[in-house]
Amino acid sequence: MxxxxxxxxxxxxxxxxxxxxxxxxxxxxxxxxxxxxxxxxxxxxxxxxxxxxxxxxxxxxxxxxxxxxxxxxxxxxxxxxxxxxxxxxxxxxxxxxxxxxxxxxxxxxxxxxxxxxxxxxxxxxxxxxxxxxxxxxxxxxxxxxxxxxxxxxxxxxxxxxxxxxxxxxxxxxxxxxxxxxxxxMKRESPGYIFNAMLISFLGAAGALVTFDVASIEDVDRSWMGNFKMPMGPYGILDEIGLDTAWHIIHVFEDEKSIRFSALLKAYIDQGKLGRKVGEGFYKYPKPRFQDTDFIKG
Ligand SMILES: NC(=O)c1ccc[n+]([C@@H]2O[C@H](COP(=O)([O-])OP(=O)(O)OC[C@H]3O[C@@H](n4cnc5c(N)ncnc54)[C@H](O)[C@@H]3O)[C@@H](O)[C@H]2O)c1
Missing domain, CATH: 3.40.50.720 (NAD(P)-binding Rossmann-like Domain)
Structure with a gap:
């Protein structure tokens, strides 16, 4: 040993x-x-x-x-x-x-x-x-x-x-x-620990927008305002890269994932891959969620 x-x-x-x-x-x-x-x-x-x-x-x-x-x-x-x-x-x-x-x-x-x-x-x-x-x-x-x-x-x-x-x-x-x-981890499980939690969290954020419950900005505003976080789930998606997120999500066949993949794909098709290319859900280097008035609404 x-x-x-x-x-x-x-x-x-x-x-x-x-x-x-x-x-x-x-x-x-x-x-x-x-x-x-x-x-x-x-x-x-x-x-x-x-x-x-x-x-x-x-x-x-x-x-x-x-x-x-x-x-x-x-x-x-x-x-x-x-x-x-x-x-x-x-x-x-x-x-x-x-x-x-x-x-x-x-x-x-x-x-x-x-x-x-x-x-x-x-x-x-x-x-x-x-x-x-x-x-x-x-x-x-x-x-x-x-x-x-x-x-x-x-x-x-x-x-x-x-x-x-x-x-x-x-x-x-x-x-x-x-x-x-x-x-x-005590045993094999897809997504390890953090990614398993992150996928659920981002999936919930995706459903709120794709089932037309709330806007992208309000989803982020809610997360940031409640938890005093520097960004919300759509800001996080921009960090990860929309193409990377799409690769992970598009293999799932439930209605929430299908709608979420379609949303990501619409941005990807316009070349909006996230922070790495200067635009995703937000425009960089000064994304709207960093404005001082963003949380106030
Ligand atoms: N990028 C991330 O954020 C991240 C995070 C955690 C885990 N991973 C995992 O790490 C692994 C690598 O991801 P990455 O992002 O570094 O990819 P990458 O594309 O940046 O690098 C992969 C490298 O593998 C090399 N390669 C291809 N075939 C090879 C071979 N036969 N022998 C030796 N090298 C070969 C390529 O030339 C390339 O340099 C993947 O399994 C990925 O899932 C990536």
């Missing part, structure tokens, strides 16, 4: 949005990290975003210039799968959200990784048991799901039915060692 002190080398599969963040949090907290991807160009993009994150952390006083320079020396990028796998203690997989791809990647790394390696997946919407067998060691495989690592630093541990209990303890220790708040 392994302990946290046995975890030294982290292998990140996928150098995208989440992979680069988990990698950075790991090197900043003393781990050696290898980032593997099939696309060389993903590495340049990852380095750029990591630089921006480091600037943010320096500004917040969380790290020093010296710390970040030292940490980055412990991070390497490679497209060589065999080399990447050779001495991995823990794998954190963040490849594109596609079941067949994940099965393929896990079959590959299940073969290449040494016996000692522990396997984790960062999937947002798939249940780990769907591809646990592909790893060749389902008892050492578990979902370790990050949100955004630096801003939203909560991580879900979701075992598949075969995951051994010591893996959960070890992942909890690893999560805490990279400054995450760890929450443990």
């Amino acid at each position: 392994k302990q946290l002190k046995d975890i030294k080398n982290i292998l990140i599969l996928g150098s995208g949005t989440l992979g680069l963040r988990i990698a950075l949090a790991s090197v900043l907290n003393g781990y050696k990290v290898t980032i593997y991807d099939i696309r060389e160009e993903a590495f340049e993009q990852a380095k750029k975003i990591q630089d921006e994150l480091i600037k943010m952390l320096l500004k917040a006083g969380t790290i020093s210039h010296e710390d970040s320079k030292k940490a980055l020396q412990n991070q390497t990028f490679t497209t060589d799968a065999k080399l990447a796998a050779a001495d991995a203690d823990l794998v954190s997989e963040s490849v594109t959200e596609d079941l067949e791809l994940k099965k393929k990647v896990w079959a590959q790394f299940g073969e290449l990784c040494p016996k000692k390696t522990i396997f984790t997946t960062n999937t947002s919407s798939l249940l780990p048991s769907l591809y646990a067998e592909a790893t060749g060691r389902p008892e050492r495989f578990c979902a370790l799901h990050f949100h955004d690592v630096f801003y939203a630093n909560v991580v879900d541990i979701m075992p598949n039915p075969q995951t051994e209990s010591w893996i959960i303890d070890l992942l909890k220790a690893y999560g805490e060692s990279i400054q995450q708040t760890v929450v443990i």
